[in-house]
Amino acid sequence: MRNVYVLGTGMIKFGRYPDKTVPQLGGAAALLALKDAGILIKDVEMFACGNLQQSNAMVGQRILQQIGQTGIPVINVANACATGSTAFREAYMSVAAGMYDIAMAVGVEQMGKAGLLGGAGGGGDPAYLTEGKVGSGTMPAVFGQAGIEHMRKYGTKMEHFAKISVKSHKHATKNPFSQYRNEVSLEDVMNARMVAYPNTLYMCCPTGDGAAAAILVSEDKLKQLAGGRKRAKVAASVLTSDPWTDRDLTLPDVSTLTRRASKQAYEKAGIGPKDIALTELHDCFATAELVHYENLGLCGDGEAGKFIDEKGGVHPSLGGKSPVNVSGGLLSKGHPLGATGVANICEVVWHLTQDDRAKERQVPNAKAGQAHVIGLGSACTIHILTV
Amino acid sequence: MAEQAQATDTGPRPIVPWLKLAPKPHLEGIKCACGAIYLDPKRVACSKCGEADKFSPLTLSDKGKVYVFSVVHQSYPGIKTPYVTAIVDLPEGISVRANLTDVDPEQAQKEPNKIFNLPVELVTGVAAKDREGHDVIAFSYRPSKN
Numbered sequence: 001m002r003n004v005y006v007l008g009t010g011m012i013k014f015g016r017y018p019d020k021t022v023p024q025l026g027g028a029a030a031l032l033a034l035k036d037a038g039i040l041i042k043d044v045e046m047f048a049c050g051n052l053q054q055s056n057a058m059v060g061q062r063i064l065q066q067i068g069q070t071g072i073p074v075i076n077v078a079n080a081c082a083t084g085s086t087a088f089r090e091a092y093m094s095v096a097a098g099m100y101d102i103a104m105a106v107g108v109e110q111m112g113k114a115g116l117l118g119g120a121g122g123g124g125d126p127a128y129l130t131e132g133k134v135g136s137g138t139m140p141a142v143f144g145q146a147g148i149e150h151m152r153k154y155g156t157k158m159e160h161f162a163k164i165s166v167k168s169h170k171h172a173t174k175n176p177f178s179q180y181r182n183e184v185s186l187e188d189v190m191n192a193r194m195v196a197y198p199n200t201l202y203m204c205c206p207t208g209d210g211a212a213a214a215i216l217v218s219e220d221k222l223k224q225l226a227g228g229r230k231r232a233k234v235a236a237s238v239l240t241s242d243p244w245t246d247r248d249l250t251l252p253d254v255s256t257l258t259r260r261a262s263k264q265a266y267e268k269a270g271i272g273p274k275d276i277a278l279t280e281l282h283d284c285f286a287t288a289e290l291v292h293y294e295n296l297g298l299c300g301d302g303e304a305g306k307f308i309d310e311k312g313g314v315h316p317s318l319g320g321k322s323p324v325n326v327s328g329g330l331l332s333k334g335h336p337l338g339a340t341g342v343a344n345i346c347e348v349v350w351h352l353t354q355d356d357r358a359k360e361r362q363v364p365n366a367k368a369g370q371a372h373v374i375g376l377g378s379a380c381t382i383h384i385l386t387v
Numbered sequence: 388m389a390e391q392a393q394a395t396d397t398g399p400r401p402i403v404p405w406l407k408l409a410p411k412p413h414l415e416g417i418k419c420a421c422g423a424i425y426l427d428p429k430r431v432a433c434s435k436c437g438e439a440d441k442f443s444p445l446t447l448s449d450k451g452k453v454y455v456f457s458v459v460h461q462s463y464p465g466i467k468t469p470y471v472t473a474i475v476d477l478p479e480g481i482s483v484r485a486n487l488t489d490v491d492p493e494q495a496q497k498e499p500n501k502i503f504n505l506p507v508e509l510v511t512g513v514a515a516k517d518r519e520g521h522d523v524i525a526f527s528y529r530p531s532k533n
Contacts, residue, residue, distance in 0.1 A: 116461065116462070116463065119462075119463075125517045125518050126515075127402075127514075127515035127516060127517035127518070127523045128402055128403075128515075128517065128523060130402060130403065130525070131462070131463065131466065132459070132462055132463070132466035132467070132470065132486075133402060133486065133514040133515070133525040134402060134403065134484065134485050134486065134525050134526065134527070135472040135473065135474075135484035135485045135486055136457070136459045136462070136470075136472040136484075137484075138459065138461075138462065140457075140459075140461065141457045141459050141472050144457035144458075145455045145456065145457045145472075145474060148455040148456060148457060148499060149454075149455045151499055152454075152455060152499075152503045193460070193461075194458070194460040194469075194496075195460055195461045196457045196458065196459050196460060196461065197457050197458035197460070197492075197495075197496045198457075198496075244423070244434050244435040246480075246482070247454070247474065247482040249425070249434075250474055250481075250482040250483060250484050251454075251455070251474045251482065251484065
């Protein structure tokens with residue numbers, strides 16, 4: 001496999017764009033990435049587009065119908081919340097395999113004020129819908145239980161989860177691309193409206209609209225096109241699905257597939273968690289972030305509560321040794337499903353390349369970073385990028 | 388004739404096929420020779436070992452212990468909140484998702500440790516009426532009485 005580099009990135013501020021269409025949002029991010037790469041759409045040889053909620057609607061082709069119908073191969077990718085990162089991986093693989101030298105990945109989603117996800121749906125007589133009658137499959141309840149499992153195993157308290165929300169909201173104040181940029185206190189988080197215990201409103205990611213894009217190139221093309229600019233290498237691109245575990249079919253197990261992906265990613269990149277300068281991980285809920293500290297090896301098993309408790313040292317905040325979600329994370333930056341996976345990679349790339357777009361929250365001396373995404377159902381991607 | 392017989396049947400129906408109402412309400416699973424247990428009897432093969440034809444029916448215990456839970460405060464229109472949703476481990480080695488009744492949601496949030504491993508038993512009740520007029524029976528778990 002060939003080395004692959006991220007030549008350009010583009011992202012629109014996450015938020016709500018009721019006057020735009022999905023192809024317009026995705027097209028805007030694609031243009032930003034092309035401009036950042038210093039190339040034109042006619043230079044792109046392959047395009048992987050990630051979008052979930054219009055996954056039957058040829059979003060990739062419709063983006064090209066906005067920005068340039070060059071006739072290149074387009075694939076539309078859906079993989080739950082890992083949709084964008086899976087599209088990125090498809091583009092990565094096409095270059096790594098030697099099929100193409102320049103590929104583009106776009107992740108885009110328009111959710112508006114979607115409210116709850118999960119647990120509903122199904123055709124037929126609504127009398128047979130089980131949601132609320134035979135337990136809950138809503139995302140806040142599912143991820144609430146993932147946190148409660150940690151409480152059960154290790155005595156973790158609700159305050160630990162709440163501190164994650166405080167940390168990530170603080171980070172978001174330094175990110176102009178973030179959907180929300182307000183600080184919250186521990187009291188604010190603890191006393192906010194409960195959505196599904198132990199996740200209060202500020203411990204749940206918002207719904208919204210957004211798009212992000214990346215241009216991936218081979219080493220030869222990098223030499224031709226980078227013009228001496230520092231560019232990040234894709235040191236590992238891993239995708240796993242949920243293996244059989246005891247309760248996975250009843251309560252989705254978000255840990256085992258993440259641990260497998262993490263092990264593979266570190267091995268492929270030839271580095272370990274201590275070498276990672278920043279992590280963007282899938283904090284759809286504060287409870288999810290806490291369990292992933294351990295799943296990604298940022299702290300030992302059972303130590304996640306201590307990890308978020310400690311001041312300084314290995315704390316996951318900006319300025320700590322292992323900063324997590326300096327973008328504000330899904331909790332503040334937002335989680336437009338298909339856009340998330342590409343946006344997380346953009347964030348890591350910006351820190352590694354000292355890009356102005358991360359200026360206010362720059363992690364110093366960042367040589368390696370990782371972006372982790374979980375799509376419930378389940379898919380896990382981890383990308384490690386290095387300079 | 389068959390249609391007519393169906394039309395006159397207004398008896399209760401289970402909300403999911405693995406809830407059996409007779410002779411008394413219970414859950415019926417299937418067990419693969421490898422040991423994995425599933426609720427859906429129509430599954431194609433075992434997702435643990437991959438074998439397709441090694442299933443046998445298994446009547447599941449009506450008693451179990453709570454593994455984890457959450458208290459749902461926000462849900463879809465028509466669903467009364469708050470309520471407790473739980474993952475219940477049955478002695479056969481399968482986990483089941485259901486509502487936990489006769490447990491105060493606020494108290495569960497204050498003292499989650501008291502819910503972990505709580506012995507519970509299966510109960511059923513009418514959850515809805517379907518378009519054909521059948522009572523739809525759902526199951527939940529409540530703290531064991533004995």
